[in-house]
Amino acid sequence: MRPMPDLMNEICSLAGRINAANHRFLTLIAEFDERKGWSDGATQSCAHWLNWKCGIALGAAREKVRVATALAKLPKISAAMESGAISYSKVREITRVASAESEAYLLEIAECGTASHVEKLVRAYRRCKEVEELSREERQQQGRSVGYRFDDDGSLIMTCRLPAVAGAKLRKAIDLAVEELPVEPPPDVPAGTLPTRVPFHVRRADALGMIVESFLARGAQDASGTDQHQIVVHVAAETLRDRKAGCCEVEDGPSLAAETARRFACDASVVELVEDEDGEPLSSGRKRRTISAPLRRALQSRDKGCKFPGCCNKRWVDAHHIVHWANGGETKPSNLVSVCRFHHRAVHEGGYRIERLDDGALRFVRPGGNPVGETCTQPPGDRHQMPDGEMVNRWRGERMDLAHALDVLYGAGRRARNVPAGTSAGSTQV
Numbered sequence: 001m002r003p004m005p006d007l008m009n010e011i012c013s014l015a016g017r018i019n020a021a022n023h024r025f026l027t028l029i030a031e032f033d034e035r036k037g038w039s040d041g042a043t044q045s046c047a048h049w050l051n052w053k054c055g056i057a058l059g060a061a062r063e064k065v066r067v068a069t070a071l072a073k074l075p076k077i078s079a080a081m082e083s084g085a086i087s088y089s090k091v092r093e094i095t096r097v098a099s100a101e102s103e104a105y106l107l108e109i110a111e112c113g114t115a116s117h118v119e120k121l122v123r124a125y126r127r128c129k130e131v132e133e134l135s136r137e138e139r140q141q142q143g144r145s146v147g148y149r150f151d152d153d154g155s156l157i158m159t160c161r162l163p164a165v166a167g168a169k170l171r172k173a174i175d176l177a178v179e180e181l182p183v184e185p186p187p188d189v190p191a192g193t194l195p196t197r198v199p200f201h202v203r204r205a206d207a208l209g210m211i212v213e214s215f216l217a218r219g220a221q222d223a224s225g226t227d228q229h230q231i232v233v234h235v236a237a238e239t240l241r242d243r244k245a246g247c248c249e250v251e252d253g254p255s256l257a258a259e260t261a262r263r264f265a266c267d268a269s270v271v272e273l274v275e276d277e278d279g280e281p282l283s284s285g286r287k288r289r290t291i292s293a294p295l296r297r298a299l300q301s302r303d304k305g306c307k308f309p310g311c312c313n314k315r316w317v318d319a320h321h322i323v324h325w326a327n328g329g330e331t332k333p334s335n336l337v338s339v340c341r342f343h344h345r346a347v348h349e350g351g352y353r354i355e356r357l358d359d360g361a362l363r364f365v366r367p368g369g370n371p372v373g374e375t376c377t378q379p380p381g382d383r384h385q386m387p388d389g390e391m392v393n394r395w396r397g398e399r400m401d402l403a404h405a406l407d408v409l410y411g412a413g414r415r416a417r418n419v420p421a422g423t424s425a426g427s428t429q430v
Contacts, residue, residue: 016084023081030068070095089115093122101412177207241326263348303338313340
């Protein structure tokens with residue numbers, strides 16, 4: 001079996017060559033379209049020719065023609081793709097908004113971020129441009145609607161168009177209702193067999209039905225400030241602090257691993273209970289919430305989702321104590337980090353470690369001691385090899401400052417509009 005570093009290096013190297021080959025492909029398409037090589041009297045467009053001759057879906061073919069045409073006017077981005085440094089996915093998004101003034105900055109984003117970062121920036125920039133023309137909120141309010149009809153089998157088919165805020169509230173309500181649904185096997189599963197997992201879209205439908213029933217039963221209520229749900233876990237202080245054997249169990253339920261209890265306790269309501277030698281309670285402290293609502297909002301604003309390198313998850317995110325409060329760690333922003341539930345388990349039960357460095361940066365460490373996100377090194381002596389490191393993404397998990405990126409792009413656009421006729425716009429400052 002091949003060593004894992006060699007396998008990683010070959011994948012990165014091949015990705016660079018694929019990027020370069022895609023650039024060559026787009027260059028040929030641009031020339032072919034400009035010279036009307038597809039125009040034989042029977043073919044409608046270059047995209048139709050690509051669909052016919054190259055087996056590319058018509059929508060994807062139209063995108064390739066658009067990107068190929070735009071790439072010819074963006075020499076820096078074209079050169080980066082030709083060298084294998086950036087992928088077609090990134091170039092496709094960049095060419096939707098790039099100009100001569102913003103090209104250098106967008107290329108920097110593409111080289112240092114993921115395709116998801118580029119897509120997010122382009123989408124936000126296009127939306128900001130729309131806001132300049134007409135208020136999006138006003139359009140959303142004017143266009144809101146709900147319609148429904150019954151299908152032939154009697155099912156209700158509903159379509160709705162909601163303003164962004166109302167839509168976010170509806171999504172949140174459905175997500176919370178999904179968590180409350182009982183886990184039951186489908187009624188048609190034979191006895192003695194393992195039930196298949198109910199698809200998530202089916203659970204959403206069940207959750208929406210539960211929301212309707214709840215409203216019909218109780219009417220409109222203000223649920224702000226209330227606990228969404230509560231699970232009681234009994235754990236000894238030394239077990240929580242030192243991961244030692246001891247009491248650690250769900251109330252009226254099974255025992256838990258100490259590290260699992262530490263994960264739950266990262267963000268939970270905690271009551272200190274003092275017992276005597278026979279286990280009889282002597283005193284009970286007041287309930288305190290480890291992560292307050294204002295602190296949670298501050299973390300959401302700062303972290304924008306899971307901070308684990310390579311993770312773009314912004315939902316189902318927990319607040320994790322870098323130094324656990326059971327070991328003296330404080331509940332303050334500098335000792336807290338947002339991680340999705342998958343990576344929260346990885347940190348506690350999977351042996352990963354998070355460290356806060358002297359400069360405030362975070363370092364994520366694998367169970368073996370190696371930092372997460374190390375750069376692939378390129379094998380020497382490969383005559384097909386691109387320059388060292390150019391096809392390896394330089395992103396290390398830090399968050400993109402979207403507001404700053406939009407300011408830079410808008411600044412480039414303003415400078416271009418203020419340049420006197422017949423003069424050069426100059427280079428973009430980043």
